[in-house]
Amino acid sequence: MIELRNICKSFNGHKVLDDLNLKIETGESMVIIGRSGCGKSVTLKHIIGIMEPDAGSVLVDNINVTKLNGQDLKKFRMNFGMLFQGGALFDSLSVLENVGFQLFEYSDLSLGEIRKRVAECLAMVGLSGIENAKPAELSGGMKKRVALARAICMSPEIILFDEPTTGIDPIMGDVINDLIRRLHDTLKTTSITVTHDMKSAYKIADKIAMLYNKKIIAVGTPDEIKNSDNPVIRQFVTGSAVGPITGY
Amino acid sequence: MLSFARKVSIDSWRFTLNKIKKFFIYAGALAILLARSIFWIFASRARKFQILDQMNKIGVSSFPIIFLISLFTGMVLALQSAYQMQKVSAEMYIASLVSLSLTRELGPVLTALIVAGRCGAAITAELGTMRVTEQVEALETLSTDPVEYLVVPRFIALLVMVPLLTICADFFGIVGGYLIGVGKLNISHAMYIKMTYTPLAIKDLVTGLIKSLSFAGIICLVSCFEGLNSEGGAEGVGRATTASVVKSFVLIIVADCFFTALFYFIMR
Numbered sequence: 185m186i187e188l189r190n191i192c193k194s195f196n197g198h199k200v201l202d203d204l205n206l207k208i209e210t211g212e213s214m215v216i217i218g219r220s221g222c223g224k225s226v227t228l229k230h231i232i233g234i235m236e237p238d239a240g241s242v243l244v245d246n247i248n249v250t251k252l253n254g255q256d257l258k259k260f261r262m263n264f265g266m267l268f269q270g271g272a273l274f275d276s277l278s279v280l281e282n283v284g285f286q287l288f289e290y291s292d293l294s295l296g297e298i299r300k301r302v303a304e305c306l307a308m309v310g311l312s313g314i315e316n317a318k319p320a321e322l323s324g325g326m327k328k329r330v331a332l333a334r335a336i337c338m339s340p341e342i343i344l345f346d347e348p349t350t351g352i353d354p355i356m357g358d359v360i361n362d363l364i365r366r367l368h369d370t371l372k373t374t375s376i377t378v379t380h381d382m383k384s385a386y387k388i389a390d391k392i393a394m395l396y397n398k399k400i401i402a403v404g405t406p407d408e409i410k411n412s413d414n415p416v417i418r419q420f421v422t423g424s425a426v427g428p429i430t431g432y
Numbered sequence: 433m434l435s436f437a438r439k440v441s442i443d444s445w446r447f448t449l450n451k452i453k454k455f456f457i458y459a460g461a462l463a464i465l466l467a468r469s470i471f472w473i474f475a476s477r478a479r480k481f482q483i484l485d486q487m488n489k490i491g492v493s494s495f496p497i498i499f500l501i502s503l504f505t506g507m508v509l510a511l512q513s514a515y516q517m518q519k520v521s522a523e524m525y526i527a528s529l530v531s532l533s534l535t536r537e538l539g540p541v542l543t544a545l546i547v548a549g550r551c552g553a554a555i556t557a558e559l560g561t562m563r564v565t566e567q568v569e570a571l572e573t574l575s576t577d578p579v580e581y582l583v584v585p586r587f588i589a590l591l592v593m594v595p596l597l598t599i600c601a602d603f604f605g606i607v608g609g610y611l612i613g614v615g616k617l618n619i620s621h622a623m624y625i626k627m628t629y630t631p632l633a634i635k636d637l638v639t640g641l642i643k644s645l646s647f648a649g650i651i652c653l654v655s656c657f658e659g660l661n662s663e664g665g666a667e668g669v670g671r672a673t674t675a676s677v678v679k680s681f682v683l684i685i686v687a688d689c690f691f692t693a694l695f696y697f698i699m700r
């Protein structure tokens with residue numbers, strides 16, 4: 185179980201998260217929705233411990249993430265996979281080395297076995313035969329999918345996806361939604377997905393959480409969210425310009 | 433009027449104190465990075481390929497410029513000292529002057545400055561770009577410590593290559609002096625060689641190499657620290673790169689002064 189307790193975070197005096205609480209059960213597929221710039225990516229980074237909260241704590245299976253360091257942190261992170269919003273592929277490494285990064289670093293597999301596993305992961309995201317390319321040679325959507333392959337390569341127990349379908353064509357987007365759902369159904373992974381795309385949210389979510397005004401204002405099943413009578417949620421899920429959410 | 437003067441003096445004191453405080457905070461941050469690097473050198477397996485790659489980038493590709501600069505420095509040293517030495521007919525001491533000043537001082541310092549400008553800047557730019565494009569964070573999520581994966585190979589490569597380049601610089605500087613001394617100043621070959629070696633003690637070489645080891649440490653720590661802590665997109669990386677070169681230069685000169693004084697007092 186992942187628990188965010190009373191998280192506060194500010195950057196240069198500007199508060200982004202204020203007293204945020206969220207609970208994610210093991211094996212659950214949680215989708216976090218919210219407006220651009222409201223702190224969704226920051227929330228994900230807190231869960232995996234690459235950002236530290238100013239106050240509050242992050243508990244994963246009752247282990248306080250912020251207190252870990254050294255080899256414990258290493259072992260802890262092995263259970264995680266994360267897809268960054270911008271991909272964050274290593275420029276200096278080829279696609280093979282990117283996707284198989286942890287296999288090269290932390291397993292005793294032979295090069296042939298690693299190649300096989302990497303090809304498998306790339307096939308899952310609809311790519312093949314690009315193992316030797318460098319990230320700079322790929323298109324934006326391809327980079328995103330390679331990054332997705334890297335996140336799932338070690339079959340981690342918990343996967344964080346930061347906008348997996350943004351910048352990808354609708355057909356491929358649906359393939360990726362299916363993939364996330366399938367990982368979750370077959371491997372029982374806990375997944376936390378950030379997205380703006382309500383269609384994909386409904387498809388992959390067990391629960392949807394809405395982040396608004398520095399807090400999680402609602403958590404519910406897709407049906408509950410769809411039929412919510414909270415005007416803020418209604419406006420967001422229908423994508424309407426008129427409503428309580430204004431500005432920008 | 434008096435109070436104004438007092439205010440200015442208090443302000444300048446405060447300014448200086450602030451600068452000193454900042455310097456120590458920076459030195460502390462570098463010390464922490466040093467401690468983490470040393471920890472990971474022993475705690476992680478050796479990444480042979482990456483270390484060799486960095487050695488190639490730092491050492492092999494810096495060689496031509498080190499060669500050129502030290503050769504010409506040796507020639508200039510010989511020519512400049514010839515003015516004075518010829519007046520007292522002591523041309524043969526030109527050889528000693530060239531060899532001593534190169535091994536003790538110019539070899540290590542010139543090499544360090546070149547490497548800081550050439551490779552330190554490149555390291556900062558590379559790590560800085562990785563930082564601002566979230567690659568450093570991605571590395572952490574792949575359960576790899578950035579210090580372990582990025583800093584340690586560069587640290588080892590610099591610690592090996594800077595002293596080696598220094599030895600090359602010493603050698604080619606002496607060759608430069610030789611070319612001028614024997615070719616233009618009419619010192620005999622045998623005399624030049626003899627006057628190069630006689631005053632040269634092992635301790636001159638060793639102190640030079642100790643200096644160059646410490647310079648290598650400075651270059652690595654400063655350039656990696658600036659890179660890993662850069663923020664604010666391409667502009668921030670640019671700023672970090674400039675800061676890295678300037679700070680390495682200053683620290684190299686400060687360390688040089690420190691070691692020279694230290695060796696002066698303990699070896700007198």
Ligand SMILES: Nc1ncnc2c1ncn2[C@@H]1O[C@H](COP(=O)(O)OP(=O)(O)OP(=O)(O)O)[C@@H](O)[C@H]1O
Nearest residue numbers: 195196200218219220221222223224225226227269
């Ligand atoms: N490293 C940082 N330094 C300073 N401010 C930051 C940093 N990271 C995020 N922020 C600020 O935090 C706020 C939330 O950012 P975040 O990236 O979490 O938004 P988001 O919800 O993921 O938006 P989007 O949907 O557009 O990706 C933004 O206002 C941003 O300016």
Ligand SMILES: [Mg+2]
Nearest residue numbers: 224225269346
């Ligand atoms: Mg985001």
